[in-house]
Amino acid sequence: MKVARTGESTAQLMNPDAGIWARSERRLFHMVPTPLNGNPAIKAISPFLEKSTDHGSIRELSVAGAHNGDFLALRLSWPSGKHDAIVDLDQFVDGAAVMFPLTPNASAVTMGSKGDPVNAWYWKANLHGVAFEVLAEGYGTSVRQRGEGKSQVKSAAVHKQGRWNVILSRPMDIGSRRARFAPGQAARMAFCLWDGGNRERAGRKSFSGDFVDVILEA
Ligand code: HEM
Numbered sequence: 001m002k003v004a005r006t007g008e009s010t011a012q013l014m015n016p017d018a019g020i021w022a023r024s025e026r027r028l029f030h031m032v033p034t035p036l037n038g039n040p041a042i043k044a045i046s047p048f049l050e051k052s053t054d055h056g057s058i059r060e061l062s063v064a065g066a067h068n069g070d071f072l073a074l075r076l077s078w079p080s081g082k083h084d085a086i087v088d089l090d091q092f093v094d095g096a097a098v099m100f101p102l103t104p105n106a107s108a109v110t111m112g113s114k115g116d117p118v119n120a121w122y123w124k125a126n127l128h129g130v131a132f133e134v135l136a137e138g139y140g141t142s143v144r145q146r147g148e149g150k151s152q153v154k155s156a157a158v159h160k161q162g163r164w165n166v167i168l169s170r171p172m173d174i175g176s177r178r179a180r181f182a183p184g185q186a187a188r189m190a191f192c193l194w195d196g197g198n199r200e201r202a203g204r205k206s207f208s209g210d211f212v213d214v215i216l217e218a
Pocket of ligand 1: 034035036039042049097098099108109110111120121122134136138139140141142143144190191192202203204207208209
């Protein structure tokens, strides 16, 4: 997948309907349910979760990327109802996340592991304009960073014609212990989607498989 360089402003990149996105190359990901059932590592953190078999309802995701030398923005689009409010205990909102390895050995399938952490940008449909910065070293270890100085991840979302269209963006380099990006360099990414209408949250979701290579245009 290629992330194009653009002269557009960060404000333009944050607009899911901006012309830049209509012109951008998109990659279609086939999404699969996370391997929970019969997974001993999941059973170790939640015997309840390990019994899950009806999760992962969303099966496709379209991704486009662009950077302007300062900000990296990803536009995620997928077919989905609109679940953006929690009005009852058993209700959940739609969500999406992109994950990056922080070491060459880190795996998306295990959400990293001890000493091989991963960093994710996490949008939830009831969040407006912001997103969580998440760090994890395996299942059950994810920590959300949010708020001033903790998460510089921005989001913008439009639901129309039966699809969510979500922008996730962050300055390309905010220092160590977070994914760093530079023009002309390779990066690796993986994605997951939560269908709030199917009671999906935490491990109950669909994902794109292990990390894929991405090139940021110089
Ligand atoms: C590309 C792949 C993936 C991404 C982007 C991703 C992202 C995330 C994020 C952002 C959270 C925190 C949710 C929250 O704070 O509510 C989370 C939690 C979780 N994920 Fe994943 N995940 C991925 C793959 C997987 C896979 C393959 C599994 C299981 C086989 C899994 C199991 C879990 C579990 C059990 C939790 C809840 C416990 C925890 O918060 O650590 N994830 N994931």
